[in-house]
Amino acid sequence: MIDLHYWTMPNGHKVTMFLEETGLPYNIVPVNLVQNDQFKPGFLEIAPNNKIPAIVDHDPIGGGAPISIFESGAILHYLADKTGQLLPTDIRGRTEAMQWLFWQVAGIGPMPGQLIFFLRNNEKFDFAIDRYRNETARLFGVLNKRLESREWLAGDTYSIADFAAYGWSAPYNLFGIDVDEYPALERWLEAIASRPAMERAYAIAKDMNPNAPQPVRRAARKAAKEAA
Numbered sequence: 001m002i003d004l005h006y007w008t009m010p011n012g013h014k015v016t017m018f019l020e021e022t023g024l025p026y027n028i029v030p031v032n033l034v035q036n037d038q039f040k041p042g043f044l045e046i047a048p049n050n051k052i053p054a055i056v057d058h059d060p061i062g063g064g065a066p067i068s069i070f071e072s073g074a075i076l077h078y079l080a081d082k083t084g085q086l087l088p089t090d091i092r093g094r095t096e097a098m099q100w101l102f103w104q105v106a107g108i109g110p111m112p113g114q115l116i117f118f119l120r121n122n123e124k125f126d127f128a129i130d131r132y133r134n135e136t137a138r139l140f141g142v143l144n145k146r147l148e149s150r151e152w153l154a155g156d157t158y159s160i161a162d163f164a165a166y167g168w169s170a171p172y173n174l175f176g177i178d179v180d181e182y183p184a185l186e187r188w189l190e191a192i193a194s195r196p197a198m199e200r201a202y203a204i205a206k207d208m209n210p211n212a213p214q215p216v217r218r219a220a221r222k223a224a225k226e227a228a
């Protein structure tokens, strides 16, 4: 059994998405960030960087003592190895998936995260807001370009790279992004959002935290645009 130390945030959704997609049994351990649970000593032993997600696998690959892992990219990679799913096995496909996974963790995560921080800050720093808004839009453009010529980020195969990028692309509305300007990205967002595993992952978030943002689906977006 896997314990998933989780809160209802983009980096957490990446892992529930994977677990729901593969059916690997897991147990959620809530780490309520609003109540600063991420600084509790028990959590820090698993996740020394005081951020969700983290997992403890009590039945690890190769047996032996439980393995604990923090950093969403490392968790997805481990789970893909464990299940033999959602990561291409050939070297080219695997390398495609891994580079887009690293790209997400380093870029389209921290940049929109900083944008939200500065947008919500009482004191407004226009320079910082512009910097992170432009960088976020640039990264959405990179994603769109990549998806113009292939179905999924790693090519023909749905992979952990898609989960990672989806977690931070789905709340595009919070970053002032109009996805109608990024048609390939919009097609990919809708394809992922309509997967039953994805719907289950976001339903779990809503059950735990009714304020957790949910993906805005194509039909709802179009209806809102028409009503405006």
Ligand SMILES: N[C@@H](CCC(=O)N[C@@H](CS)C(=O)NCC(=O)O)C(=O)O
Pocket (backbone or CB within 6 Å): 009, 010, 011, 012, 033, 038, 050, 051, 052, 053, 070, 071, 072, 073, 105
């Ligand atoms: N690079 C980390 C980022 C994790 C992260 O930023 N988690 C946020 C929630 S989305 C968090 O736990 N923040 C709590 C804090 O900063 O105190 C990963 O990909 O796992």
